[in-house]
Amino acid sequence: MTERWTVEEIAPGERHCHRVVEEVVVVDSEFQRIEVLETQGYGRGLFLDGRIQHVAADEYIYSEAMVHPAMQLLDGRAARVLCVGAGPGGIVRELLRYPGVREVVQVEIDTTVVDIASRHLPSVGADFRLDPRYRLVVADALDYLATEREPFDLIVNDLSEPLPGSPAGRLFAAEAVRLVRQRLTGRGLYVSWCGSVGPVSAEFAARIFHVIGEVFGQAHGYLSYPQSYGTVWLTGIGARSPLDPLAHSPAELDQRLARTCAGELRLYDGQTHHHMFLLPKNVRAALSAPVADPAAPIELLVERL
Template structure:
């Protein structure tokens, strides 16, 4: 057998009966904020990690997969994204990926938890890479839903980069039909959103498939996709939803062409081949998604692990 060499472990429970174990070197930061337990850990396999309420959010070693997968399919599907809104996005890496696009003129990031953002600014420099100082970027510490309800601004792209909907956490009202309808209203005419949508593991497809069906009640184009993020311990799903543009209409060459036109540098995870491949889901996932009838609503929210 493989013999464990660590005696300090972070146990990331994926459900009450399953978890992923990370040997840890040290606890860089730990604090209970008004909204959640935030921790920054140095792990042996994945380097520095952000953990919220005991769940891995992103790791030094593979955050590039998560953030590139979250941001670029939407950005490159849009012909010329100028105004971008981020719901959540604490680490600043979603901001970083958006700002790579030359077309972007303004990014507004609204995260409810200032303490999380500030601890990320300080302890996760490899994530934000100075993005918070970009003159195109602005950060506000508010309830993103309330902000979107009150503003009349519209955006070309809205990226929803939040943790999973747990009962006591700040995120569950950002996964409902009502919220997606609001987001739709704040999009410009060719607007696109993307979001992480939970695991695509066969054992727990409820969240992913219900988010998919809920988005379909609001958006004409909904494209679920997945990316392998090893530190998450399970295969992971995302969804792109759009008023008009369909990401599956773009082939490898077109994506590669757009990358070379719009960015200064190549990416690490995302290119034309990755773009096209990510929309292929295993047959049983497709079937379960189509069969799903659960619609998530404010009065009927969905909590993971319940």
């Protein structure tokens, strides 16, 4: 049998690979190709249209980074949370660590991803789906945002990458982000991954970050490093009210985390929070540079391999 490696382009001339030791599931849904692959270095993971989503060894890095900075900026109090996408559920799992969260709504258009993840990705966990605070809504996220009237304290965008032709691109555009803003309470926060900010891969992430700043009037970026992605990763927060992510010391954040969040975290604490938001000079420069064509569709222009 020919040895298989996953191969995905991070930027022109730059690729990242994982050796596959077993193909657990390979299926085409109505929306995308879904694969659960056992990798040699990082264990079992989910790949959509050939692009890595989560693998067992460092899924916690991405999921904790997407949830806990914003939740701590909200003092652990987000009565109602919307999670857009997030098929495997790691982000939902982290949100439900907070007793102060009354409801988590996950809007996912492709239930095949949810079903496969619940059966074949034990590292993400499935117990959260039994939590009475969790509700899955099968819908197009834009349709849901257009019709839902009860506001949210936190909205997390965890859609897969907007490859050319993918409907996901619409959710990163300014019109969709304006709709998100309308669905937030006055203190509410919007969290979205932005993407790779390596030396030659930051332009796409900068465009998403620019849209958040344009719509909300302020955008706060922070970094994490899921090693399986092969690149440093930017996440952005938009806020309707003035926000200072570094207003509290690491010690104060640790006290707040202990008071508001159940269970032991592997990545996030007060010191990590400060490290995340203290962006290096090259990333600050990439995010402050003018966007070449603000009206162009937000699509990740990489080669499908």
